[in-house]
Amino acid sequence: MQKYNVLVADDEPEIRNAIEIYLKNENMNVFKASHGLEALDILEKEDIHLIILDVMMPGLDGIQTTFKIRESRNIPILMLSAKSEDTDKILGLTVGADDYLCKPFNPLELTARAKSQLRRYTHLGHYKASEDEIEVRGLVLNKRSKTVLVDQEEVRLTATEYKILELLIEHRGRVFSIEEIYEKVWKEPYFNGENTVAVHVRRIREKIEINPREPKYLKVVWGIGYKIEK
């Protein structure tokens, strides 16, 4: 069996060590860093398969580190954050992370999520992109060719429209706030009052829905955001 290398970056030594124990238990190699810069350093030298990052760290924090990593690589990142009332907010901040978990977390859940990320590797150790083709109720999105079919018919989406739809479809069933969508797609902070996402949603609906006023795929969840029905 493949032995995976996992990098854990957290400024709290207890958490770092606890995670190390859980992961070693699952037969993984663990590299530890106490802040973002150290993590980036290890990342250059070692063949890391998964990064577990704490949001809150002195110096380069988890979010900045994610941006840095994403500039050059597509390694899976699992973000950790302190439990907060406003989970959605944190979720919005974790742009670029592949998954996230609130502290205090359940060790079983941590290892389960870590393994789920690692499952995306082939036996050669190469990172395997998640499924190329996603189908949901007659709507087929192909990530490789970046095309969308609705009932066998190809639909021409613009680049931004496609990105929004891909985001929603990849996590179908989950609700994304307008802010979250904006920050994930545009990769810049969202200022309240902007109407852009709504307009793009309208345009996407125009193209993929039979009746844009009664959307079958791209649904609104009032006061929360948008989602693709599972």
Added chain:
Amino acid sequence: MQKYNVLVADDEPEIRNAIEIYLKNENMNVFKASHGLEALDILEKEDIHLIILDVMMPGLDGIQTTFKIRESRNIPILMLSAKSEDTDKILGLTVGADDYLCKPFNPLELTARAKSQLRRYTHLGHYKASEDEIEVRGLVLNKRSKTVLVDQEEVRLTATEYKILELLIEHRGRVFSIEEIYEKVWKEPYFNGENTVAVHVRRIREKIEINPREPKYLKVVWGIGYKIEK
């Protein structure tokens, strides 16, 4: 295995000692108090994981102590009370408690309930973030996707309705006063006379109950507040 610290507060020494024996048998550390103030004192000094409180105690009784504890902490509380005709009444009084038990109780039941509360801790000793999905008698609440299913059917709740329901379900069995609900959901002080929570409760019932007038899930506890039946 993690060794848990349990605080037992009861004015009757026999009961205190009996509980101590049962719990030590289950490999727990036991701290004892004979009244509420002493319990609060120990709580400050020790790293307590579970509190077992008797309702009837001289000085600060179990109910007042619960209020005091809840002002600052979210530790699980198991309430003990003398058996009475009017179980509901006592149940209503246990606002803020996570579970309760009637005296005389079965030692097996006591340890079972104590362990059930402690199970919510991780190996790190942190209080565990609760599960993503909570199921209670056919009602399924998914915190990640912020959706609610009743008998497999998705129910569309508004943002505030969802928040109220999530609060109640997360601590199902516990009674929340209108004031508590208001302040937890709206995050602003509650002024007596406001009707808002009641109206929202009505609307939630309209959506999740078969017959809103005879609620199966979201029940009222007269003079105290609302709760979700366990």
Added chain:
DNA sequence: CGGCATCGTAAGAAATTTGTAAGAAATCAG
């Protein structure tokens, strides 16, 4: 330069949610 496609903004319309008030109904205390 002209034609075309894409994008963001603004502004008003439409839809949905939310709070309030007022009276009805249920429950409790004596």
Added chain:
DNA sequence: CTGATTTCTTACAAATTTCTTACGATGCCG
């Protein structure tokens, strides 16, 4: 039973959020 208290119910108006449309800006390609 009676009056007091608490919860329930309904309707309506205000607030908020989303939808829709149109327009101008930008950039690409020939």
